[in-house]
Amino acid sequence: MHFTGRTWRPPYEAHSVIIQAASGCAYQKCRFCNLYKGECFKISPIEEFEEDLAEIKSYQPYARRIFWTGANPFVMSYENLKLRALTVRDYLIKCRTMAMFASIRDIKDKEVWQLRKLKAMGINGLSIGVESGDEETLSLANKGYTPADILEQCRKLEEADIEYYFVFMTGLAGKGGGYRNAVNSAELFSKLNPYFISVDSLTLFPDTEFYQMAQAGQFIPAGEKERIRELQVFINHLNIRTHVFANTVSNYAPVTAYLPYEREKVTSELQYVIDHTAEQTMRDYRANLKSLG
Numbered sequence: 356m357h358f359t360g361r362t363w364r365p366p367y368e369a370h371s372v373i374i375q376a377a378s379g380c381a382y383q384k385c386r387f388c389n390l391y392k393g394e395c396f397k398i399s400p401i402e403e404f405e406e407d408l409a410e411i412k413s414y415q416p417y418a419r420r421i422f423w424t425g426a427n428p429f430v431m432s433y434e435n436l437k438l439r440a441l442t443v444r445d446y447l448i449k450c451r452t453m454a455m456f457a458s459i460r461d462i463k464d465k466e467v468w469q470l471r472k473l474k475a476m477g478i479n480g481l482s483i484g485v486e487s488g489d490e491e492t493l494s495l496a497n498k499g500y501t502p503a504d505i506l507e508q509c510r511k512l513e514e515a516d517i518e519y520y521f522v523f524m525t526g527l528a529g530k531g532g533g534y535r536n537a538v539n540s541a542e543l544f545s546k547l548n549p550y551f552i553s554v555d556s557l558t559l560f561p562d563t564e565f566y567q568m569a570q571a572g573q574f575i576p577a578g579e580k581e582r583i584r585e586l587q588v589f590i591n592h593l594n595i596r597t598h599v600f601a602n603t604v605s606n607y608a609p610v611t612a613y614l615p616y617e618r619e620k621v622t623s624e625l626q627y628v629i630d631h632t633a634e635q636t637m638r639d640y641r642a643n644l645k646s647l648g
């Protein structure tokens with residue numbers, strides 16, 4: 356297999372077959388992120404992709420879901436995605452879905468008819484690290500798109516019936532911004548239909564712009580209890596039926612909720628943590644984290 360650099364897949368793709376479609380990140384400008392630091396973005400040559408498919412076929416000929424690695428393989432042109440999707444089907448005859456990370460920016464150059472065709476070829480299950488739906492927070496984190504872009508591009512996915520998952524990040528708005536970020540993000544996401552929302556919490560790593568800004572006093576990180584309150588507000592304002600998975604290591608108190616049914620149960624669980632845990636205990640936990648997720 357031709358894996359190079361950092362190979363990263365979401366926890367919920369643990370049962371998918373993994374193939375490298377791209378490596379690194381085509382954007383590299385989010386102020387909190389060090390995931391692909393120092394790696395050049397590269398789309399895997401189709402020959403390598405095909406060789407890997409042949410290898411996968413030799414041990415998992417009936418694989419049903421395949422995850423394409425790289426921060427955003429969906430940045431590829433429609434023609435390139437189509438070629439690869441059809442090639443997957445040549446090798447893995449039972450493969451039903453091809454999932455991958457995508458950015459809001461990557462959807463912009465694709466028409467709805469193209470998205471529909473990609474869906475028909477098996478591309479489905481896009482993990483989108485939107486992180487926020489709040490204009491100020493998106494700009495602070497330098498995500499490269501606005502709430503209006505999120506709405507417009509995800510509606511295209513919905514028209515094409517492509518399933519997508521969001522990542523929301525608490526703490527991203529900095530100290531004092533959590534409530535605004537939670538309300539505005541929940542209101543925006545409630546106009547859409549993300550299949551589920553995964554939640555991370557900001558951790559500052561020394562090789563990120565946010566860390567440098569924090570050192571210079573230009574970014575004041577939110578406290579740990581503020582982040583948990585932010586998650587409570589986010590859950591309370593989400594007005595759609597969806598799953599929230601706030602259970603990655605960056606969440607001090609891991610919780611999951613099927614909304615709206617488990618709204619009260621999970622916000623009470625979070626309140627218990629706020630009431631019974633010292634801020635310093637939570638800060639010590641974060642200080643030992645080694646990665647974003």
Ligand code: SF4
Binds near residue numbers: 381
């Ligand atoms: S968050 Fe995603 S898009 Fe932003 S720099 Fe990191 S990998 Fe790239």
